[in-house]
Amino acid sequence: MVSREERMKGFYDEKHETMPRKEQKEFQEKLIREFCEYAYNNTKYYHDKFDVAGIKPIDIKTLEDFHNVPLTQKSELVEIQKNNPPFGGLLAIPLNDINVVFRSPGPLLEGFSIKAATSIGNSLCKALYSNGFRKGDIVNVTFSFAGVPAGLGFTQGVNLLGAISIPMGTGKTDIQIELMKQLNVTGFIGTPSFLGKLGKKATKKGVKTREELSIDVGCFTAEPLPESLRKNLEDTFDMMARQVYGIADLGIIGRECGLAQGMHLEESMVTEIVDPNTKETLPPGERGEVIVTVPYRRAIPFIRFCTGDASRVMDEAICGCGRTSPKLERWLGRVNQIIKVKGQFLHPKQVKNVLKKHGLKKFQVVVTRPDNISDVFVIKVEYEGDPSSLPIDDINKELADAIILKPNIEFVKPGEIKGKEEIVDLRKFD
Template sequence: LRKCLYNAGFRPGDIVMNTFSYHLTPAGIFLDDACNGIGCVTVPTGVGNTEIQVKTMAGLKINGYIGVPSFLMSLIKKMEELGHDTAKGLSMEIALVAGEILSPSLRKGLNDYGIIVRQAYITAELGGVAYECPQENGMHISDDLYIEICDPVTGEPLPPGSIGEVVVTDFSNECYPLVRYGTGDLSVLDEGECLCGRTSYKLKGIMGRADEVTKIKGMFVHPRQIDEAAAKFSDEIEKIRVVVTRSGVTDMMTVEIQLKHGVAGIDTLKTAIDEKIRESTKLRGNTVFVAEIPEGSKKIEDKRKWD
């Protein structure tokens, strides 16, 4: 975890607010110890008490944050609500976030406040598994771990570039050995070299949980992949979902789109969405525009019937 923090940009003397819980979960203690190990001053605020945390941020001129990304944005919005000038008076400079998916829009929103955001993949059983470097193009895997991306059902390793469950073997823990430990989290293994100079493999972020995944034409598809594709068309798309059916022995993937009012150029938009969905899922789908997607619909609706 010290590597995670140092690579994120934390340095000795930084005043760091640790908002992970210290109760009935190891996250708070793990990261508190790591902060102290690299010489940071740790303020153990834990979760909740937003107004008190805002006063703590302002009063102590805290420049580092550890916690989930959405809570950091909540703290900033609360500061603005209480009359703080976040454009000039925000001392926060660096954040290490974990525990939930960091969307591109949330990262950009925090960046707009002048905060550098790095994400890490941390579990209670393994500690720091992987972490971002300044390139922000995937998370470098810790040197003492061996990671496979596996079929969540069979446990068999999947080829490079496939989305699957993160399965970890830990070579460093003599007291608590873990061999092919299934985390239940989904990711993709990136074997390419990073511009930062590291040659180790990376994880392309955490894409959800294995129990949310759907297998279509032999490929695992997760709701986050659909959301990432739709994010490129946020000005046009109101709602999106994928409907999976079966024609004979062939899986059919239909992408249903509810457009915002007044969107023009539908034919060009359909082509662009088809390409983005194919890029995200590695599958060819058929985009159709519908008047309305029912409220509460699943992101991936599996309507296949199995005899």
């Protein structure tokens, strides 16, 4: 059995994971220079896109130049494939050179070549290792295998790491628990809610989750992992729960390390945060939409792909684990739920997470601009009892940390908040 201490330290790919920031930038610039040229020369889609924008691949020399390249919206790609099935002319290699096809939500058909497999495998191994998985682990992979990349991808990652995979998919909870006991399964890959469900089921069957099951490490994604849920899973299974940020179209973009304070960005991808309105690239610290370029995607290249997810790159400090890549803050929800208040992006999830901790559920953020110049916002919160019994100072402080704005809470009686919207924007912009 791998010790918890061993799970916390070391690197899968020390050379790239500990590369000084300056070298990292040069490494990524080399990748994008080559990739822009590749996509331009091999797909009509990017050839036209660059031409319309008046940009030639040779103009792209630095990451700053790269910010001028037009963004790729998934909706465009879905439309192109619909009009010109099956791949919409997005394929940059002959059909015969593809070795696997997935259908991601959209729907979007995506082909991957065997040549990309090494890079994909490397990024998966980095993610799993960083989360604490090690050679010798026996791992339940509970993501779907039905036409989407997650199940198969993670299974390959586990195997490449030298661990044993059990490709389970979701469901079959009785069998999963039985196998966990029989094989002394040490690792779990899936959603936090599914492991929570397995825990409840096991307890119901009289299985002691801490003593009789050997789950010691978990890699979670596809759902948020708030700290309360992380702690709950860690306590239930006596395990180390870590998360990665990945999406079906792109792979693993960010990975938590042992310290679990943000997700290290994958070094071989270029991740940016843009202002959802102006589409300008934002500096570290600012929240916006996550934009990703994956230069090792050869079959269907994506350049500056808009994920629709909201997050931010955290401050520039180097992490205590020794990995040098910047970290992405936890997933903040979909970008279309974001609004900008007093110059800061505000997402209802940020408010919800804090209020939930204090047992407060129903809320509504109301934003107005009474003088047409400055924003005023009130967080209405329904509360049955006397609000003075609540730790108001703590709530205000936690909210201020989460939204980077001074909160203004107004307690109302249950039933007083109308509608389901968590944010109501009453400002008028002429």
